Amino acid sequence: MVLDAVSGELICSNCGFVVKDRIEETGPEWRSFSDDQKADRSRTGLPTSVAQYDMGLSTVIGPSGKTVSGNMRTTVERMRTWDRRSQAHSTDRNMRRAFSELRTFAEKLSLSEEAVERAAYIYRKAMERGLVRGRSITTIIAASLYASVRDLSIPRSLKEVASVSALKRKDLARDYRLLVRELDLKMPIADPARSVPKIASKAGVSEKARRTAFEILARAKEAGISSGKDPMGLAAAAIYIASVLEGEKKRQKDIAKAAEVTEVTIRNRYKGLKVALGI
DNA sequence: TAAGATAAGAGGGACAT
DNA sequence: ATGTCAGTCTTATCTTA
Numbered sequence: 001m002v003l004d005a006v007s008g009e010l011i012c013s014n015c016g017f018v019v020k021d022r023i024e025e026t027g028p029e030w031r032s033f034s035d036d037q038k039a040d041r042s043r044t045g046l047p048t049s050v051a052q053y054d055m056g057l058s059t060v061i062g063p064s065g066k067t068v069s070g071n072m073r074t075t076v077e078r079m080r081t082w083d084r085r086s087q088a089h090s091t092d093r094n095m096r097r098a099f100s101e102l103r104t105f106a107e108k109l110s111l112s113e114e115a116v117e118r119a120a121y122i123y124r125k126a127m128e129r130g131l132v133r134g135r136s137i138t139t140i141i142a143a144s145l146y147a148s149v150r151d152l153s154i155p156r157s158l159k160e161v162a163s164v165s166a167l168k169r170k171d172l173a174r175d176y177r178l179l180v181r182e183l184d185l186k187m188p189i190a191d192p193a194r195s196v197p198k199i200a201s202k203a204g205v206s207e208k209a210r211r212t213a214f215e216i217l218a219r220a221k222e223a224g225i226s227s228g229k230d231p232m233g234l235a236a237a238a239i240y241i242a243s244v245l246e247g248e249k250k251r252q253k254d255i256a257k258a259a260e261v262t263e264v265t266i267r268n269r270y271k272g273l274k275v276a277l278g279i
Numbered sequence: 280t281a282a283g284a285t286a287a288g289a290g291g292g293a294c295a296t
Numbered sequence: 297a298t299g300t301c302a303g304t305c306t307t308a309t310c311t312t313a
Contacts, residue, residue, distance in 0.1 A: 251281065262306055
């Protein structure tokens with residue numbers, strides 16, 4: 001039994017059985033922040049509200065006019081100082097806000113510190129390349145997070161990331177591709193087998209059937225019908241077939257729901273697998 | 280009721296113009 | 297850059313066992 005700190009799943013090291021999916025909290029060792037970040041966090045507090053964020057940035061306070069005098073003067077002076085500072089540190093502010101969002105999203109997806117750090121790294125790169133300019137922080141940070149999980153082969157779908165970040169799948173996908181293209185990210189191809197434990201445990205499929213599903217996917221790979229297909233759909237179909245083969249038939253509907261694909265997709269993959277593997 | 284079939288529409292990659 | 301093409305996935309609806 002091993003805790004996969006990366007994907008946030010408690011997994012049997014032998015069979016891949018997911019004992020508990022989406023573990024919320026297991027102690028400080030894999031969900032603790034470094035001292036630096038702790039400091040950052042406590043200083044930042046709750047996620048910066050949109051209303052608060054732009055104060056002092058969107059409006060530049062000009063040189064003091066003649067109309068300002070008396071004790072108003074010191075106030076204006078102070079405001080101007082703040083103004084300058086916040087501009088000088090606008091990158092910091094941007095980062096802080098971005099990372100604050102990142103934490104929120106990662107938390108909702110039960111992602112490990114490693115995934116968060118990878119995402120933060122990618123986001124920094126994106127900033128350096130000026131990819132954030134003209135786009136929202138949210139969309140780039142979410143895309144960075146998705147890129148991070150893809151890079152680490154953690155089974156989280158575009159759909160899931162889009163949902164926790166309140167983005168449309170389409171927009172997230174576009175910015176993810178932007179990152180991959182502009183930053184020359186080398187992503188491992190998504191392996192359907194990675195998604196099997198997750199789907200299987202959600203759908204309540206036995207260990208035996210999971211292993212069968214793994215075999216089906218391995219053979220599908222051999223047969224070369226895996227490329228270009230949605231890995232989730234492929235994994236879902238394999239699990240469906242496995243459940244039938246093992247005599248514990250689940251409904252396509254339930255597996256579709258667990259994998260977040262449609263029944264039709266399962267049927268299409270299922271059809272292909274059937275002919276390719278002679279089942 | 281579950282599963283198969285069919286059709287229309289969206290979004291993106293490959294490739295040509 | 298822009299357009300076309302083939303392939304995938306989604307939603308919706310109808311049919312079949």
